[in-house]
Amino acid sequence: MDSITDISKSLFSNRSDIMGQAALALIEKKYGHLLEQKHCQCPICDKQIKARPQKVKRKIETLIGPVELERPYFYCVKCGFGFYPLDYALGLSNRKTQSDIQELEAWLGAEMPYETAAETLERCAGVKVSNHHAHDVVNEVAEHIQLLDVCPDKSEIHAQIDAIAKNNFRRPVLMIGIDGAHAPTRPEPSPRKGKRGKGEWREVKGFRIYLIDNQNINHLISWHQIKTDKELTQDLLEIKQAGLIPEKKVRICVIGDGAPWIWNRIKEVYPNSKKVLDYYHCSEYLHDVANAQYGKNTQKAREWVEATLTRLFLNQADRIIAGMKRMKPNSDSAMEQINKTVKYLSDRKEMINYGSLKRGGYHIGSGGIESSNKFISNVRLKRSGAWWYPTNANNILKLRCAKYNKTFDRVMERSRKKLQQSKTEKRPQLRLIVDNS
Numbered sequence: 001m002d003s004i005t006d007i008s009k010s011l012f013s014n015r016s017d018i019m020g021q022a023a024l025a026l027i028e029k030k031y032g033h034l035l036e037q038k039h040c041q042c043p044i045c046d047k048q049i050k051a052r053p054q055k056v057k058r059k060i061e062t063l064i065g066p067v068e069l070e071r072p073y074f075y076c077v078k079c080g081f082g083f084y085p086l087d088y089a090l091g092l093s094n095r096k097t098q099s100d101i102q103e104l105e106a107w108l109g110a111e112m113p114y115e116t117a118a119e120t121l122e123r124c125a126g127v128k129v130s131n132h133h134a135h136d137v138v139n140e141v142a143e144h145i146q147l148l149d150v151c152p153d154k155s156e157i158h159a160q161i162d163a164i165a166k167n168n169f170r171r172p173v174l175m176i177g178i179d180g181a182h183a184p185t186r187p188e189p190s191p192r193k194g195k196r197g198k199g200e201w202r203e204v205k206g207f208r209i210y211l212i213d214n215q216n217i218n219h220l221i222s223w224h225q226i227k228t229d230k231e232l233t234q235d236l237l238e239i240k241q242a243g244l245i246p247e248k249k250v251r252i253c254v255i256g257d258g259a260p261w262i263w264n265r266i267k268e269v270y271p272n273s274k275k276v277l278d279y280y281h282c283s284e285y286l287h288d289v290a291n292a293q294y295g296k297n298t299q300k301a302r303e304w305v306e307a308t309l310t311r312l313f314l315n316q317a318d319r320i321i322a323g324m325k326r327m328k329p330n331s332d333s334a335m336e337q338i339n340k341t342v343k344y345l346s347d348r349k350e351m352i353n354y355g356s357l358k359r360g361g362y363h364i365g366s367g368g369i370e371s372s373n374k375f376i377s378n379v380r381l382k383r384s385g386a387w388w389y390p391t392n393a394n395n396i397l398k399l400r401c402a403k404y405n406k407t408f409d410r411v412m413e414r415s416r417k418k419l420q421q422s423k424t425e426k427r428p429q430l431r432l433i434v435d436n437s
């Protein structure tokens with residue numbers, strides 16, 4: 001006897017016949033006039049032209065299965081331009097697979113290796129694509145995506161801030177975590193065919209912007225790309241200029257490790273923000289001093305670190321630095337470590353008063369940005385044997401940021417529109433033929 005699994009599988013594998021017919025019926029109902037169209041205006045010169053005697057067949061692939069269209073073709077001799085009005089009306093992709101499949105490919109390809117993505121697509125949706133196809137579609141779709149595309153709208157962000165502000169007497173804290181992670185890359189293919197370039201690790205720089213609501217993180221924006229710190233600053237400026245962050249309604253706090261590029265840049269963008277040196281990076285420095293001075297992991301070393309951290313929480317950064325300057329180094333390496341740390345902390349004195357920062361409701365650990373880094377960048381880019389062209393890695397990162405920021409669907413919709421637009425941009429005088437039923 002057939003089990004429900006057998007019945008379901010059999011229907012699923014035959015669904016394309018059933019659904020394909022249904023799709024055709026819908027197309028006929030909505031676009032019957034375009035299927036039987038005899039005359040059409042040339043979209044370039046407005047001349048009235050006659051359909052070619054033979055309709056032209058085209059098979060497209062959609063999530064509900066293949067659909068075979070047979071539609072009239074028009075050719076304007078004067079303009080040397082041929083077109084299918086039905087294709088424009090349906091917003092058909094130049095590819096055989098249509099955008100519903102492409103969106104799934106982008107979703108899966110951003111999540112897993114292309115081979116697994118293609119396999120998953122076949123298993124779950126019964127659609128067969130090659131891993132090269134998935135690769136090409138991901139890059140095609142993501143190429144046009146820009147920073148503001150993956151950000152939630154201004155109104156959505158402002159609404160979240162207002163909701164938190166309602167329950168608090170102080171302005172909500174908006175954290176901007178900045179950090180880098182490393183990704184395996186290789187040089188982009190050059191037009192001159194040379195030897196395949198050597199792989200190198202490059203920094204994926206990124207930021208995560210979130211709100212603190214009591215103990216919870218309210219995520220707003222993550223953005224990670226392989227780029228220079230100048231370019232990343234430009235991105236932060238773009239967010240600022242787009243007014244996504246209502247600066248008067250929040251207390252902005254930037255957190256990061258000691259990397260100078262972060263702090264040099266943030267001075268340009270948010271000069272008045274609160275700045276925090278990640279607590280764990282700071283305590284690592286102290287551990288290094290203690291280990292060099294008192295012996296690795298000795299009781300004395302542990303006690304010193306604990307006492308020093310406690311004093312940091314009492315906002316005694318100045319006294320800690322002074323105390324370290326008075327230390328009598330037990331060895332050359334201890335002296336080196338002490339001097340290094342004194343310099344490091346002196347340069348960042350305002351950023352390590354952890355006690356008052358905590359009382360102010362700010363985060364003192366950069367876990368927020370680090371998890372974003374791990375989830376968005378490392379999980380997908382760091383795979384054994386994978387060496388990425390930076391452009392392709394950035395494309396994947398854009399899609400992953402969109403997912404993380406919950407803007408993926410909107411990004412796909414806009415990207416579809418942009419692709420349609422780019423068709424007309426190539427022929428600026430072309431006016432798209434739309435449904436005129």
Ligand SMILES: [Zn+2]
Nearest residue numbers: 042045076079
């Ligand atoms: Zn024409």
